[in-house]
Amino acid sequence: DTGVSQNPRHKITKRGQNVTFRCDPISEHNRLYWYRQTLGQGPEFLTYFQNEAQLEKSRLLSDRFSAERPKGSFSTLEIQRTEQGDSAMYLCASSLADNTGELFFGEGSRLTVL
Amino acid sequence: AQSVAQPEDQVNVAEGNPLTVKCTYSVSGNPYLFWYVQYPNRGLQFLLKYITGDNLVKGSYGFEAEFNKSQTSFHLKKPSALVSDSALYFCAVRDLYSGAGSYQLTFGKGTKLSVIP
Numbered sequence: 001d002t003g004v005s006q007n008p009r010h011k012i013t014k015r016g017q018n019v020t021f022r023c024d025p026i027s028e029h030n031r032l033y034w035y036r037q038t039l040g041q042g043p044e045f046l047t048y049f050q051n052e053a054q055l056e057k058s059r060l061l062s063d064r065f066s067a068e069r070p071k072g073s074f075s076t077l078e079i080q081r082t083e084q085g086d087s088a089m090y091l092c093a094s095s096l097a098d099n100t101g102e103l104f105f106g107e108g109s110r111l112t113v114l
Numbered sequence: 115a116q117s118v119a120q121p122e123d124q125v126n127v128a129e130g131n132p133l134t135v136k137c138t139y140s141v142s143g144n145p146y147l148f149w150y151v152q153y154p155n156r157g158l159q160f161l162l163k164y165i166t167g168d169n170l171v172k173g174s175y176g177f178e179a180e181f182n183k184s185q186t187s188f189h190l191k192k193p194s195a196l197v198s199d200s201a202l203y204f205c206a207v208r209d210l211y212s213g214a215g216s217y218q219l220t221f222g223k224g225t226k227l228s229v230i231p
Contacts, residue, residue, distance in 0.1 A: 004157070031217065042118075042204050042221030043158070056218060091158070100146065100165055103219065105158040 002026060004106035006092050012112045013082055020078045021109040025094030032075050033103060034067055035091040036060065043091055049075060050097070082113045116141045116209040120222035127195045128230050135190040135225045137205030146208040147188040148219065149179055153201045161203075164188060175199070195229045202226050 005024040013019050025032050030051050035043035046065070048056040051072035061067075064082075069075040079086055089110050093103035117140045127133045139145055149161040162173025169181045179190045188205060203226075206219040 033217070040223065042206075042223050043219075045218035045220070048217050058218070093158075100163060102148070102160050102163060103158075104160070105150075107155070107157040 004092055004094055004104055006090075006106035006109045008109060009107065010110045010112070012114065014114050015084060016081055018078065018080045019082060019111060020076050021090050021092075021111075023075045023077070023092030023094075023106060025074070025092070026104055027073075028096070029094035029104070030072065030097050031095045032069055033093040033095070034075070034077050035093065037089045037091055037108070038087075046077075046090075079111070082111075084113045087111055087113045116145075116207050116220045118205050118207050118220055118222035120203075120205055120225045122225050123223075124226045124228065126228045126230060129197055130194050133190075133192050133195045133199070133227065133229070135203050135205075135227060137188045137190065137222060138186050139188060139205070139207045140186060141207060141209040143209055147179075147181060148206040148208075149173065149177070149188075149190050150204045150206060150221075151201050152204065152224070158204065161190070195227075197229045197231050200227055200229045 007022045032049045034046040037043045045058050046061050047067050049069040052069050064080045067077045089108040091108045093105045095103050119138045147164040150158045152158050162171050164171050164181045172178045177192050202224045204224045205222045208219050
Protein backbone atom coordinates (compact mmCIF):
# COMPACT_ATOMS: atom_id res chain seq x y z
CA ASP A 1 0.00 0.00 0.00
CA THR A 2 1.51 3.34 -1.02
CA GLY A 3 -0.92 5.63 0.78
CA VAL A 4 -0.37 7.78 3.86
CA SER A 5 0.29 5.61 6.90
CA GLN A 6 -0.33 6.65 10.51
CA ASN A 7 0.64 4.89 13.73
CA PRO A 8 -0.66 4.05 16.19
CA ARG A 9 -4.24 3.94 15.00
CA HIS A 10 -5.58 4.29 18.51
CA LYS A 11 -3.92 5.50 21.69
CA ILE A 12 -5.47 5.56 25.15
CA THR A 13 -3.55 7.47 27.76
CA LYS A 14 -3.99 9.04 31.15
CA ARG A 15 -4.12 12.77 31.61
CA GLY A 16 -0.66 14.22 32.01
CA GLN A 17 1.14 11.60 29.95
CA ASN A 18 3.01 12.33 26.72
CA VAL A 19 2.02 10.74 23.44
CA THR A 20 3.64 10.64 20.01
CA PHE A 21 2.06 9.90 16.64
CA ARG A 22 3.92 9.02 13.48
CA CYS A 23 2.98 9.73 9.88
CA ASP A 24 4.59 8.25 6.79
CA PRO A 25 3.49 10.24 3.73
CA ILE A 26 3.32 9.13 0.13
CA SER A 27 6.97 8.86 -0.85
CA GLU A 28 7.09 11.45 -3.62
CA HIS A 29 5.11 14.06 -1.67
CA ASN A 30 7.22 16.79 -0.14
CA ARG A 31 4.37 18.53 1.69
CA LEU A 32 2.96 17.10 4.90
CA TYR A 33 0.08 18.37 7.02
CA TRP A 34 -1.40 17.61 10.43
CA TYR A 35 -5.08 18.17 11.14
CA ARG A 36 -7.23 17.43 14.16
CA GLN A 37 -10.84 16.24 13.97
CA THR A 38 -13.28 16.04 16.84
CA LEU A 39 -16.67 14.35 16.76
CA GLY A 40 -19.17 16.22 14.63
CA GLN A 41 -16.60 18.65 13.28
CA GLY A 42 -14.53 18.95 10.18
CA PRO A 43 -10.75 18.64 10.27
CA GLU A 44 -8.91 21.65 11.74
CA PHE A 45 -5.48 22.61 10.46
CA LEU A 46 -2.61 22.23 12.92
CA THR A 47 0.64 22.53 11.01
CA TYR A 48 2.33 22.10 7.63
CA PHE A 49 5.80 21.07 6.45
CA GLN A 50 7.52 21.50 3.15
CA ASN A 51 10.32 18.97 3.20
CA GLU A 52 11.83 19.31 6.69
CA ALA A 53 10.79 22.94 7.21
CA GLN A 54 7.73 23.66 9.34
CA LEU A 55 6.20 26.59 7.46
CA GLU A 56 2.83 27.12 9.14
CA LYS A 57 1.45 26.56 12.61
CA SER A 58 -2.11 27.12 13.71
CA ARG A 59 -2.94 28.99 16.88
CA LEU A 60 -4.60 25.69 17.89
CA LEU A 61 -1.11 24.26 18.27
CA SER A 62 -0.33 25.11 21.87
CA ASP A 63 3.18 24.86 23.29
CA ARG A 64 2.35 21.35 24.50
CA PHE A 65 2.25 20.25 20.86
CA SER A 66 5.35 19.80 18.77
CA ALA A 67 5.76 18.39 15.29
CA GLU A 68 8.90 17.41 13.45
CA ARG A 69 9.87 16.10 10.08
CA PRO A 70 13.61 15.65 10.52
CA LYS A 71 14.61 14.24 7.15
CA GLY A 72 11.74 15.47 5.07
CA SER A 73 10.14 12.05 5.02
CA PHE A 74 8.11 10.81 8.01
CA SER A 75 6.75 13.18 10.63
CA THR A 76 5.97 12.93 14.33
CA LEU A 77 3.42 14.84 16.37
CA GLU A 78 4.06 14.87 20.11
CA ILE A 79 1.60 16.03 22.73
CA GLN A 80 3.05 16.66 26.17
CA ARG A 81 1.08 16.65 29.41
CA THR A 82 -2.09 15.50 27.68
CA GLU A 83 -5.44 16.93 28.70
CA GLN A 84 -8.91 15.47 28.18
CA GLY A 85 -9.56 18.19 25.62
CA ASP A 86 -6.82 16.70 23.46
CA SER A 87 -9.00 13.67 22.77
CA ALA A 88 -9.55 13.69 19.02
CA MET A 89 -8.60 12.06 15.75
CA TYR A 90 -5.24 13.32 14.51
CA LEU A 91 -5.05 13.25 10.75
CA CYS A 92 -1.97 13.39 8.59
CA ALA A 93 -2.05 14.30 4.92
CA SER A 94 0.52 14.77 2.20
CA SER A 95 0.58 16.44 -1.19
CA LEU A 96 2.74 17.22 -4.16
CA ALA A 97 4.54 20.53 -4.46
CA ASP A 98 1.88 22.17 -6.57
CA ASN A 99 -0.52 24.91 -5.78
CA THR A 100 -3.85 23.17 -5.98
CA GLY A 101 -4.29 21.81 -2.47
CA GLU A 102 -5.34 18.25 -3.23
CA LEU A 103 -4.45 16.37 -0.07
CA PHE A 104 -4.10 12.63 0.49
CA PHE A 105 -5.13 11.70 4.02
CA GLY A 106 -4.18 8.81 6.25
CA GLU A 107 -6.78 6.95 8.29
CA GLY A 108 -5.89 8.91 11.40
CA SER A 109 -4.69 8.26 14.92
CA ARG A 110 -7.42 8.40 17.54
CA LEU A 111 -6.34 9.74 20.94
CA THR A 112 -8.40 9.11 24.04
CA VAL A 113 -7.25 10.88 27.20
CA LEU A 114 -8.76 9.48 30.39
CA ALA B 115 -10.34 34.76 7.59
CA GLN B 116 -11.78 31.95 5.54
CA SER B 117 -14.80 29.88 6.51
CA VAL B 118 -17.10 27.20 5.17
CA ALA B 119 -20.70 26.45 6.04
CA GLN B 120 -22.52 23.22 5.36
CA PRO B 121 -26.07 24.06 6.42
CA GLU B 122 -27.36 20.48 6.52
CA ASP B 123 -26.08 17.99 9.06
CA GLN B 124 -27.82 15.17 7.18
CA VAL B 125 -29.27 14.64 3.73
CA ASN B 126 -31.49 11.67 2.92
CA VAL B 127 -32.19 10.70 -0.66
CA ALA B 128 -33.74 7.69 -2.35
CA GLU B 129 -31.51 5.54 -4.54
CA GLY B 130 -31.70 6.67 -8.15
CA ASN B 131 -32.77 10.20 -7.27
CA PRO B 132 -30.54 13.23 -7.77
CA LEU B 133 -28.66 14.47 -4.73
CA THR B 134 -27.34 17.85 -3.65
CA VAL B 135 -25.10 18.59 -0.69
CA LYS B 136 -24.83 22.31 0.00
CA CYS B 137 -21.75 24.39 0.77
CA THR B 138 -21.19 28.12 1.09
CA TYR B 139 -17.88 29.81 1.75
CA SER B 140 -16.32 33.08 2.80
CA VAL B 141 -12.87 34.26 1.73
CA SER B 142 -11.07 37.56 1.29
CA GLY B 143 -9.70 36.77 -2.14
CA ASN B 144 -10.25 34.09 -4.73
CA PRO B 145 -11.05 30.63 -3.43
CA TYR B 146 -9.79 27.18 -4.14
CA LEU B 147 -12.72 24.88 -3.30
CA PHE B 148 -12.76 21.17 -2.58
CA TRP B 149 -15.04 18.29 -1.71
CA TYR B 150 -13.80 15.33 0.30
CA VAL B 151 -15.66 12.17 1.31
CA GLN B 152 -15.16 10.08 4.44
CA TYR B 153 -16.40 6.52 4.57
CA PRO B 154 -16.65 4.75 7.96
CA ASN B 155 -13.21 3.75 9.27
CA ARG B 156 -11.55 5.20 6.19
CA GLY B 157 -9.46 8.31 5.63
CA LEU B 158 -10.75 11.39 3.87
CA GLN B 159 -10.73 10.99 0.10
CA PHE B 160 -10.53 13.78 -2.45
CA LEU B 161 -13.56 14.02 -4.74
CA LEU B 162 -13.13 17.18 -6.80
CA LYS B 163 -11.83 20.73 -6.81
CA TYR B 164 -12.47 24.14 -8.32
CA ILE B 165 -9.41 26.25 -9.03
CA THR B 166 -10.37 28.41 -11.99
CA GLY B 167 -12.18 28.16 -15.29
CA ASP B 168 -15.44 26.32 -15.92
CA ASN B 169 -17.86 26.76 -13.04
CA LEU B 170 -19.03 23.14 -13.32
CA VAL B 171 -16.36 20.69 -12.23
CA LYS B 172 -16.56 16.94 -12.48
CA GLY B 173 -14.95 14.54 -10.06
CA SER B 174 -14.76 10.96 -8.93
CA TYR B 175 -17.66 8.50 -8.78
CA GLY B 176 -19.93 10.62 -10.98
CA PHE B 177 -20.00 13.61 -8.65
CA GLU B 178 -19.91 17.19 -9.86
CA ALA B 179 -20.02 20.59 -8.23
CA GLU B 180 -21.00 24.04 -9.38
CA PHE B 181 -19.07 27.13 -8.36
CA ASN B 182 -21.30 30.19 -8.01
CA LYS B 183 -19.29 33.29 -7.19
CA SER B 184 -22.24 35.61 -6.67
CA GLN B 185 -23.82 33.24 -4.15
CA THR B 186 -20.44 32.11 -2.74
CA SER B 187 -21.59 28.53 -3.07
CA PHE B 188 -20.06 25.26 -4.20
CA HIS B 189 -22.81 22.64 -4.02
CA LEU B 190 -22.03 18.99 -4.63
CA LYS B 191 -24.36 17.12 -6.97
CA LYS B 192 -24.94 13.73 -8.53
CA PRO B 193 -27.67 12.92 -11.04
CA SER B 194 -28.50 9.47 -9.64
CA ALA B 195 -27.59 8.45 -6.10
CA LEU B 196 -26.26 5.01 -5.16
CA VAL B 197 -26.52 3.32 -1.77
CA SER B 198 -22.70 3.16 -1.82
CA ASP B 199 -22.60 6.98 -1.88
CA SER B 200 -23.71 6.99 1.77
CA ALA B 201 -20.89 8.68 3.67
CA LEU B 202 -19.78 11.92 5.31
CA TYR B 203 -19.04 14.74 2.89
CA PHE B 204 -16.82 17.73 3.66
CA CYS B 205 -16.47 20.97 1.76
CA ALA B 206 -13.18 22.85 2.13
CA VAL B 207 -11.73 26.17 1.01
CA ARG B 208 -8.30 27.70 0.64
CA ASP B 209 -8.08 31.46 0.37
CA LEU B 210 -5.51 32.60 -2.18
CA TYR B 211 -5.49 36.03 -0.54
CA SER B 212 -3.81 34.43 2.48
CA GLY B 213 -0.63 34.55 0.52
CA ALA B 214 1.65 32.12 -1.19
CA GLY B 215 2.77 30.68 2.11
CA SER B 216 -0.64 29.58 3.35
CA TYR B 217 -1.64 26.09 2.38
CA GLN B 218 -4.15 25.40 5.06
CA LEU B 219 -7.59 24.18 4.11
CA THR B 220 -10.62 25.20 6.17
CA PHE B 221 -13.25 22.46 6.30
CA GLY B 222 -16.95 22.58 6.96
CA LYS B 223 -18.53 20.46 9.69
CA GLY B 224 -19.59 17.82 7.22
CA THR B 225 -22.89 16.52 5.89
CA LYS B 226 -23.95 12.93 6.38
CA LEU B 227 -25.49 11.57 3.21
CA SER B 228 -27.79 8.58 3.51
CA VAL B 229 -29.03 6.96 0.31
CA ILE B 230 -32.08 4.84 0.98
CA PRO B 231 -32.59 1.70 -1.13
